[in-house]
Amino acid sequence: MSVKVPYWRLSAFYFSYFGLLGSMLPFWGLYLREQGFSLSEIGQLMAILVGTKLVAPNVWGWLADHTGKRMRIIRIGALLALMIFGFMFTEPAFWGMALVMAGFSFFWNAILPQFEVVTLRHLHTATEQYSRIRVWGSVGFVIAVVGLGWFFERASLQILPAILLGLLALIVISSFSVGSPPGQRGNRGSLSSFLQELRAPQPILFFSICFLLQISHGPYYTFFSIYLEDFGYSKTLIGWLWALGVIAEIVVFLIVHRMFERFSVRGLATACLVLAALRWLVTGLFPENLPIILVAQISHAATFGVFHAIAMHLIHQYFSTAASGQGQAMYSALSFGAGGAIGAFLSGFIVENWGGSMAYFMAAGVAMAAAVLALALSTHSSYRVSHDGTQSA
Numbered sequence: 001m002s003v004k005v006p007y008w009r010l011s012a013f014y015f016s017y018f019g020l021l022g023s024m025l026p027f028w029g030l031y032l033r034e035q036g037f038s039l040s041e042i043g044q045l046m047a048i049l050v051g052t053k054l055v056a057p058n059v060w061g062w063l064a065d066h067t068g069k070r071m072r073i074i075r076i077g078a079l080l081a082l083m084i085f086g087f088m089f090t091e092p093a094f095w096g097m098a099l100v101m102a103g104f105s106f107f108w109n110a111i112l113p114q115f116e117v118v119t120l121r122h123l124h125t126a127t128e129q130y131s132r133i134r135v136w137g138s139v140g141f142v143i144a145v146v147g148l149g150w151f152f153e154r155a156s157l158q159i160l161p162a163i164l165l166g167l168l169a170l171i172v173i174s175s176f177s178v179g180s181p182p183g184q185r186g187n188r189g190s191l192s193s194f195l196q197e198l199r200a201p202q203p204i205l206f207f208s209i210c211f212l213l214q215i216s217h218g219p220y221y222t223f224f225s226i227y228l229e230d231f232g233y234s235k236t237l238i239g240w241l242w243a244l245g246v247i248a249e250i251v252v253f254l255i256v257h258r259m260f261e262r263f264s265v266r267g268l269a270t271a272c273l274v275l276a277a278l279r280w281l282v283t284g285l286f287p288e289n290l291p292i293i294l295v296a297q298i299s300h301a302a303t304f305g306v307f308h309a310i311a312m313h314l315i316h317q318y319f320s321t322a323a324s325g326q327g328q329a330m331y332s333a334l335s336f337g338a339g340g341a342i343g344a345f346l347s348g349f350i351v352e353n354w355g356g357s358m359a360y361f362m363a364a365g366v367a368m369a370a371a372v373l374a375l376a377l378s379t380h381s382s383y384r385v386s387h388d389g390t391q392s393a
Helices: 007-024 028-034 039-054 056-067 070-090 094-123 127-151 157-177 191-198 201-216 218-230 235-262 265-285 290-298 300-318 321-354 356-374
Strands: none
Touching: 007 094, 007 127, 007 157, 028 039, 028 157, 028 218, 039 056, 039 094, 039 218, 039 321, 056 070, 056 094, 056 321, 070 094, 070 157, 094 127, 094 157, 094 300, 094 321, 127 157, 127 235, 127 300, 191 321, 201 218, 201 265, 201 300, 201 321, 201 356, 218 235, 218 265, 218 321, 218 356, 235 290, 235 300, 265 290, 265 300, 265 356, 290 300, 300 321, 321 356
16 A cells, blocks of 8 residues: 555544444344333334434535535544433433434534545545555444444443444544645535536435335334344344444455456345345344354345445446545445435334334345346446456456
């Protein structure tokens, strides 16, 4: 890697950001249940947590592209997320909790898409190196879920907000350690450039696929820990199961550039989506069968790892420098935002009325619908990704 790329400083941000995510996703639902919230309320609160991605990344993406001061905006967002999360210690009731989660996540969810732009601009044309930096986010996630799974077998979940606050502080510190990419200070984008580039059918198709894939992840991100705990799994084992999926993701991040050399985007995307449908189906059918759940978790390497790498390469191609921030924001808003919120909300309703397995059956159907759409992805030169991020025939 070029000496001009701040590898460890970029990696530290991903490590702390996804360490926070790894502390929150598996355990926040359990924490909320201990606080006395119903399953339906937990689904609504988690929908708020991810639903802010529908608005925040687009607002901040436009602001970052318009001002050209992307790192300053990232730092402000991290600081505001830290400050608002502090109100969690007032132990709010449902509407207070909803307000704090909405405020905190509005800023927290906005900073990652912009940091992705910063990372890719530091890498310039060497986008195949992206996975070597992003992998540290997965490492942070694994350490968090395994460590806290063991910890919460011995300590109260009431400590979780304090742990999350500490990780938010690390995100703030790491954001101040990263400078703007060389030659990028003051560069401004435009909304018109973004809208013009968005009109092409392939970006619209791909964003639609991302939207459906994240709906299918709704039961997993919202109720997986609760689902397994109800079947007798310990918190330690639940933490390891979350970690297993991300460990598989780490392995994929290290080799995914070779997949782009051998397979088309359409083939890779379709395979990932079919595997997602199978993953949710067996999770719903065989929750008590640990070997099957282990295999399902390993498939996270494809359903998130490979698919996310595809998304980063394609967004880097679909959108110019002037529109890259809003391109990343659109990806986050439509998939993790709208898709994640709808998936969480639907999951809460389904789990409350028909049980956890039915939520995973819904997820399997949605993922298969996305796989059908993926068959229409173009393999022509303008949309085929090579391993170095350039266009190829």
